[in-house]
Amino acid sequence: MAFDSAELEEMKKRWLQANVDVEKAGDWRPLAEFYTEDATYGWNYGAEHDFMAVGRDEIRDIAIGLEMDGLDGWTYPYQTWVVDAESGDMIGLWKQVNEATRADGSHYALNGIQGSWFKYAGNFQWGWQRDFFDYGNVTALFTEMLTDGVMTPGLRGRIDRVLNATELLPGWYPLGQTPVPMW
Template sequence: MPVYPREELEEMVERWLQANRDAEKEGNWPKHLGPMYTDDAEYRWNIGPNEEFVARNRKEIEEWALGVQMEGFEEWRYPYHRILIDEKIGEVIGLWTQVSPALREDGTHYQVEGIGGSWFRYGGNYQWEWQRDFFDLGNVKALFFELAADGKLDPAVKRKIGKLAKGQLLPGHERPRKPPSFGKKLKGFLAMVRIALFNR
């Protein structure tokens, strides 16, 4: 037996897609997407081998994931290409692309190459209780570098990148463990390289 009727999950997806369209139109993500989460919902994504974004309730989702994290991305679009629904376990996967409003000289939009997506767990009452985003971090960084080089990176995004570069975590960012120290290992590796190259 399905956890939720297929029709209910399909309706949830339609409501979600419309809320995304409304958020993109107004540039207001908390207003339109915030109500789509349960009070105790969790929303997370990975930012490399030792950093994770986590919002553990609707308030944090609205303030951090849809607020702070979306500063500088108010005019970006995130069109969905495919939605997969599993009514037996009440989960949904949506595949999307990140598209900047900025245009290249050839008239095409700057956009993140590859594919991104969101994995949702439905919590009833037309709300998500859990969401995990996934995307190619390397492609995101490459696009930011390109936008910066062309003078088209939003100032708000520059400020956030600057904080991260200084080791300052943004709200919701966590480091599960202490970053590894490569000092001794690097010296040992370089010593092996020298031996391999010069002592043959």
């Protein structure tokens, strides 16, 4: 299904502004309104786990709720987009940057390439989203922040929740076993 280029550009504009707004508020849950009721949102968590939220409620409560809790002070500025009006595929490449700075003045930020692949569903909503980032670089960055003493209590609590889990956390699945295909 082909989409109008102006509609896709407007979707991108709305999405970018909403991201700025939720980053300032420190709560990403309002972004859930950008997804269809049956949308899915997933990503890989390294060599053993994938994450998948199925439906707008899980996206709000788990993917951009529980999974983003503790990430106060982080921004995800989009750097560029690739948009295919024929398929509705939109890829936004972003950075993950923390407000804390190192001794040299640089911000703690995730190395490598990060991004989101969206499937536009019309009506200014996503049908699905798949994120990609280097999980090893996330681990290295969080370790550096912990060592440097700049990790916030919220981020520390988030990491402790993951490290101390005795069973799979909500939305976490063994690699390749998500309820809907990752790709």
